[in-house]
Amino acid sequence: MFSILPLLAGLLMAAASLTPSLIPRDWILQGVLAGTSMAAGYLVLVFLLALWRALQIPLLPRRWATLCHVVLAIPVLALLVRCVALTDDWQNSIRSRMEMPPLEAANTTKMILLAAAVFLILYLLGRGMQGLFNLLRNRLARYIPSASANVLGLLLAAVIVLLVTRDGVVNWAFRIADQSYAAAQHITDPNTPAPIEDWRAGGPDSKVDWGLMGKPGRDFVLSGPRAAAISGFVGRPALEPLRIYVGLAQEKSPEVRAQIALDEMIRLGAFERKVLIVASPTGTGWMDPASYDALEYMHAGDVATVAVQYSYLQSPMALIFETQSGLDQATATMRLIYEHWRHMPDDARPRLYMHGISLGAWSSMYSFSPFQMMNEPIQGALWVGPPFPSELWRQTNNARRPGSPFILPEVDDGEVIRYSSQFAPPDRSGKPWGRLRILYLQHASDAIVFYNATSLWRAPEWMYEPPAPDVSPFLNFTPIVTQLQLAVDMAVSTSTPPGFGHTYDAEEYIDGWVAVTAPENWTAADTARLKAKCGKDGLLGCKNG
Template identity: 25%
Template sequence: MPDSVTATAPGPVTARSRMRTRLAAAIRSRWPGHLPPVGITLAVTAGTMVSLAPGLLPRTATAQSVLTALTVVVTLGFAWSARFVVRHTAGRIPRTTVRTRAVVCGTAAAGVLGAVVYAGRWQDTLRTAMDVAPAGPGYWASWAFGASLLSAVIVTVVRGCGRLLRRAGWSRALVMAVVAGLPMALFAVPAAVSWGDRTYAAANATADPGLVRPVTVTRSGSAESMVGWSTLGREGQRFVTAGPPGAVRVYVGLRSAPDPAARAALAVRELDRAGGFDRAHLVIAVPTGSGWVDARALRGFGGRFGGDVAVVALQYSYAPSWATFVFGRDSASTSARVLLAAVEQHIATMADPPRLHLYGQSLGAIGGSAVFAGAAEQNRRVCSALWAGMPGGGGPEPGARTAVLANASDPVVHWSLDLLWRPPDLTAARPDAPTPPWLPVASFVQTTADLLGALGAPPGHGHRYDTDQGTALPGCDSA
């Protein structure tokens, strides 16, 4: 009896062991086989790490998710393109072992985790410098979920479109695309652009309900003004309603006169009527593309010169600054040039003319600085100039009679195509926040993404400048 028990006891134990061994072998043999190819893993990792590279400004979890998804999709596109080229030139792609895929996948996961940790620390560093609440664990959980979901949706849509094209045949698909695209190119796109221009112009021409038409004679748009209140546009109406009651604010909207020369002549007559030439200082403010003049700069002029200053601006576009920068940046310099010439012609007849100053922010800085052939001509024609947030960080260097304001965290100052292969020139920038190290391609991607939130930064950071736009304006005695 004891012998029989001893002989039969190991049976069930051996069966369970064999079952566990087979199950483990099945898991080891099948699970790694479902790992993505090495090229896909590397592409996803590269796209994720590029999106997590150090940026210039704090970013919301949603914005970071969108950036990660887009960079991942782009790198996947490069990977699939390279795979297609290799397959059709070499004939076949060498297969990788399961062990290789597992090692690459594990290494990639570790690399992404390290990038997330570094990105979290960098975000908190920026937020501390700009007095913004830190990003907690929920931030990165939302980022991971949003980036994964959006990437999956985009990849699924793209692959679905690819299957449809293959079923229809590439030649037939090309014909269908041309047939569908011609009406879009000839009718739909121009109509949409025209509608957008009309919509934007109508919105700009509509008064802000919170604005009240000025009653003082020193403002354009008042009852005594030669510039109609309705022709100022929304940005012009905001301009003339800003500042203390006695301040001279002259603004000529895009619809106030038919062309730049006529608008400049109207601005001179309006300055004469409003008493602008009787002030000791006259500031010519070159607006941004939409016609906007920063109210903080106006307050700064008041602090710099007291009440003895007049400010005049000439609108040259309704479009956003980025659209004007791409399609019509010459209009900014043309507007500044004709206005300065008209003002100079008028004050040449005066016995005690005001001192001229020139100011521009963003696209206005490009337009204003293009008026002069060099520093000598600028010093001869105006007392001083101030350029704030000039795109690309270019323009004149700061000097005795030229002030340049450029935040180190301003993506507008950093951005240019040269950023792809060389670091930006931040000689004139002031260190308002930690500046990330320059990385080829990655810095360009990050800066481009930060452009969307450049005006959402706290005052004094990003593309938001404070009253020092006026208080930092030099005087004629600085020469």
């Protein structure tokens, strides 16, 4: 039933898949990955053997072929056994760095069984596709030459599979996900009606429809520190922070939603605040409270933050299916707000900053127009966990100083652009900032940032560098397998504790906002007090008391 050489190639790739990558995997993820890697290895060698036969290159006699199979099987099986024995140690080498409990050794057997089941399912699907190809080419061979029938049959089979998966299964899954996430947007506590305060978005006379704001927007508008709590922390009078949020359901057009956001900002006096943040949410519309709470504390509440939703999907899905919607929304929002801001008198307008996390960082960067802003630049930007396709991030990486690490580049002398991580604060160089301050906050263990499509056949550049403190020293490159590992890492990148992977915590945001916005009369002691207040549970936002 199985061909020996492809099976050995599959086992070899399954063994390689057990090595660690950026995010720790439990037995279920590892089983799926190992089974998929085995199927990929099997498929690759089947293709190469078919190509070998098509080129009419002589094959070994059966006796010699059998001997080769035995000779090759011994080291492959030995390597597989060794990798299985080491898999828990490899995974624990990441988990210990992320302060996660070690794996249970008893799960290894379940992982192996799951890997075998996944491989078998994928193998049967492959046999089904081969059967479709054989059916088509045999039918076509009745009317056209066999060589042409083979080519046309392969093309037709590929088109049918593509249409079924892309326009059938994938679109069906996308519609189901979109509908479920859209429904989740409206799940809220029935005892939480629209705010009665006139200074809140969605309140009396608001331009924003509270019922159409969605759960992420309602949570953002209602949460956060109040003026009394902020005043108690800073030791002086504080303002109520302004939070403006327009939901995706408000209007179909991104330009109209952006205009509603601008009108609401004007109504609430957002342009009269000292600090104005144009933020882009994640794919679901979520706004990380760890970031915004900290910022409002350090500026005594004299902050206005505006965001407009563009999707209901989780960021990895929105990255694939709704890429343009986020870019269009961020561009429309930033263009309107910047135009209003730049026509204000210099001494009357707020300090303007851009901010985004994950997919929001990508869309925010996309809306950053240096040609539009060259004469009157904004004050800065904090972009967190920028996804790998972000063009501005890639251009900045390419401009790094020779010899500076790929995961934390140094651009010129750091006056305009800096990089930071949980182990490398933004002001570690001690050098002064320039007029414009742009900070990228990223983790070396964040696959959303460091995924690379070319890892299918070559090691990403960052793999040639010494591993960061949150990356396993046993990480290595294997063609095809590394690509699959990084794809799985992206899918589960938020499963890590705060401060690792694609999960950023309050302490990192605090360092980032201090560096970018330079709060008045702020000291290192204030930073320490705010970090103590927010603590390691920063994902829940800073405490209000």
